[in-house]
Amino acid sequence: MLYYSHPDFLAHDTGPGHPECADRLRVIDKALAAPEFDALERISAPLADDLRGKIALVHTPALITSVLDNIPGHGRHFLDPDTVVSPASGQAVSRAVGAVCDAVDKVCIQQAKRAFCALRPPGHHAEPGRAMGFCLFNNIAIACEYARTHYQLTRIAIVDFDVHHGNGTQAIFHRQAKVLYASSHEMPLYPGTGQPAETGVGNIINVPLGAGETGVGFREKYSRIILPALRIFKPQLLLISAGFDAHQDDPLASIQLVADDYYWLTRKLVAIADEYSRGCIISVLEGGYNLKALAASTAAHVRALMD
16 A cells, blocks of 8 residues: 655645644654554655646646745745645645546556555645635645546545535536545535535535534445445545544534544545455644644544555
8 A cells, every 4th residue: 555645745734723734644654664654655646747737637727826936935825714824835735636636547557456645735725716724735636636537436435524625626626427425414514515405417415514413423424425325336436535533522613523533434445445445545644733632533544545
């Protein structure tokens, strides 16, 4: 299994007190340095070739220009009250896009079956023409569209278990029947999208969770709604927006998951991938803002991907 990371991700500077900080990747890297993860193939996330072209697979030229041409030479520039670019953000973006596309290449030509991309900034809130919610560009959507256009895949599923709805991913694919997007998320909560009635062309599945919901309800809803839908869809490739902010200790939400819930769900997704996708899964980091919980949950997720 592949594990993508790079020091350039740490240099994307969101400022003091910002929850989406470099320490998130530091604790993940420390957790995955444990002996049980020695079998991981550790890959330095490459810079993307044709960066603007790859981003343009899912984003408008105006957004690409507004983000990449406004990276400051010093200090920070705020795209909105929560979303920041700093001098190193361009390198981080390039390596994020480079990582997910390289993972698609290696998985699709069967050099590997699974990959976990520990990168920042995260991506699932980024809409076709708007950066928001800590996200500049939509990494998981870029990976999906790159796989569709370069490897002619006709059924790709994206499962998003971040506690916040991936409004950007939904907006990008809501009219694309060849992409199934399934999200569990707390509601009401930022960004306010993700009602069950938002179904796209039958390819969008939104499963809201109520504040205080535990792993019991989380598992029941996946078992009843999302996992059967994945089996019906029969994905050729399974992508995961892996946000760990539904953990009971996370400061930005109120769902009560524990690390074992992420292990349970990941094993269920592995079983589906083994049945329909030759075992192929690419997981991309999204949220998770309690450092201890993030480390434990990511370790559980990667352990399940490796088992």
